[in-house]
Amino acid sequence: PHLEVLEAFYTHSEINDYLDTLPDRFPKRAQVKQFGWSYERRPLKVLTITNGDGRRNKPVILVDGTVHAREWISPSMALYIIQQLLDNYVENQELLADFDWVIVPVVNADGYEYTHTDSRYWRKTRRPTSNPECVGTDLNRNFGYEWGHDEGSSADPCEDIYRGEQPFDQPESQVLRDVLLHYSDRLTWYLSLHSYGNYFLLPWGYTKDFPDHYQDMMSVAEAGAMAIIHSTNGIYTWGSTYYVLYPTSGDTADFALGVANATVAMTMELPAAGFLGFDPWVSHIDGLVTESWVGVRAMAAEVIRRYPA
Ligand code: 0X9
Ligand code: ZN
Numbered sequence: 001p002h003l004e005v006l007e008a009f010y011t012h013s014e015i016n017d018y019l020d021t022l023p024d025r026f027p028k029r030a031q032v033k034q035f036g037w038s039y040e041r042r043p044l045k046v047l048t049i050t051n052g053d054g055r056r057n058k059p060v061i062l063v064d065g066t067v068h069a070r071e072w073i074s075p076s077m078a079l080y081i082i083q084q085l086l087d088n089y090v091e092n093q094e095l096l097a098d099f100d101w102v103i104v105p106v107v108n109a110d111g112y113e114y115t116h117t118d119s120r121y122w123r124k125t126r127r128p129t130s131n132p133e134c135v136g137t138d139l140n141r142n143f144g145y146e147w148g149h150d151e152g153s154s155a156d157p158c159e160d161i162y163r164g165e166q167p168f169d170q171p172e173s174q175v176l177r178d179v180l181l182h183y184s185d186r187l188t189w190y191l192s193l194h195s196y197g198n199y200f201l202l203p204w205g206y207t208k209d210f211p212d213h214y215q216d217m218m219s220v221a222e223a224g225a226m227a228i229i230h231s232t233n234g235i236y237t238w239g240s241t242y243y244v245l246y247p248t249s250g251d252t253a254d255f256a257l258g259v260a261n262a263t264v265a266m267t268m269e270l271p272a273a274g275f276l277g278f279d280p281w282v283s284h285i286d287g288l289v290t291e292s293w294v295g296v297r298a299m300a301a302e303v304i305r306r307y308p309a
Contacts, residue, residue, distance in 0.1 A: 028052035051096040069111030078105035098309035129157030143255035152247035180260035190256035196272035200238035205248030227298030
C-alpha cells in the first residue's frame with residue numbers, strides 16, 4: 001500500500017512494511033536490503049533508488065533519518081524524499097541521472113518505537129547501560145571518529161549525550177557505519193536528517209578547526225538555504241557544527257567525512273514544531289516536508305553540478 005506521508009506519523013514496522021512494497025512497485029528502480037538489527041531485534045532496512053538505466057556504481061547520495069528517536073519530522077522527511085524520487089520521478093529525474101540515492105529512514109528503531117509507546121521525548125537507543133538506573137546511548141556520539149572527547153559528549157549513561165562505553169558498541173551505529181563504509185568509494189553527499197533548529201551543520205563537530213574543502217561544503221549548504229529563503233517562508237543558518245550549534249564528538253557527519261570519505265557531509269536540522277519542537281502535529285507535516293524538500297533538492301542539484309559523475 002501507498003503510505004500517506006502527509007496524513008500521519010508512522011511506526012517503525014509500518015515504515016518497514018512500506019519499504020518492502022517498493023521493489024514490487026518499482027522493480028527496476030527500488031531495492032531494499034537489511035543491514036542488521038537493532039538491540040531489540042528490529043530489522044534495519046536500507047532503500048536504494050536508481051533511475052533503472054542499469055548503470056552500476058554511480059556516485060551516491062546517502063540520507064539517513066531518526067538517529068534521534070523523538071525527532072519525528074525526520075522519518076517523515078525521509079519518506080517524503082523517497083516518494084519524490086519514486087512516485088514523482090518525472091519531475092525529479094535529473095537528481096537520479098548520474099547519482100543513486102541510498103536512504104535509511106529509521107536508524108534508531110527501538111528508540112523511535114519507544115517514543116510511540118512509552119515516552120514521546122526519548123532520544124537515545126534502548127540498550128541498558130552500566131548504570132541500572134539509566135538506559136540508552138546517543139547514537140550521534142557513538143561513532144568512531146574522534147570519539148570520546150569530553151567536549152561534545154558525555155561518559156555518564158544518564159545523560160542524553162551519553163557516548164557509550166566504546167565507539168560503535170550499539171548495533172544501530174554499527175549498521176549505519178557499515179552502510180557508510182559500503183558506499184565509501186563513491187559517497188558524494190551524506191545527509192543526516194534531524195530536528196530541530198533550521199541549520200545546515202557541517203563537520204567538524206569535535207574541533208574548532210575546519211576540514212579541507214569546508215568552503216565547498218558551505219556552498220552546497222548555501223544553495224539549500226538560498227532556495228528555501230527564496231521560495232518559502234523558511235530561513236536557515238549554515239556553518240560548522242562546533243560554531244553554529246555546539247561541540248559534538250563521535251557524531252555521524254564527522255565519521256562520514258573523516259572515515260567514510262564523503263565529499264560533503266551534513267546534518268540538516270529541520271524546523272521546530274509542536275510543544276517542544278520535536279513533536280509537530282500531523283497538520284504541520286505538509287508544510288515542513290515541502291519546504292525542506294526545496295532545500296534538499298537544491299542541495300542535490302548543487303552537489304551534482306559541483307561533483308559531476
Ligand atoms: O546534538 C546533536 O546530535 C545534533 N543536534 S540534535 O538537536 N538533533 O540532537 C547535532 C549534530 C551535528 N553534528 C555534526 N553535523 N557534525
Ligand atoms: Zn538529532
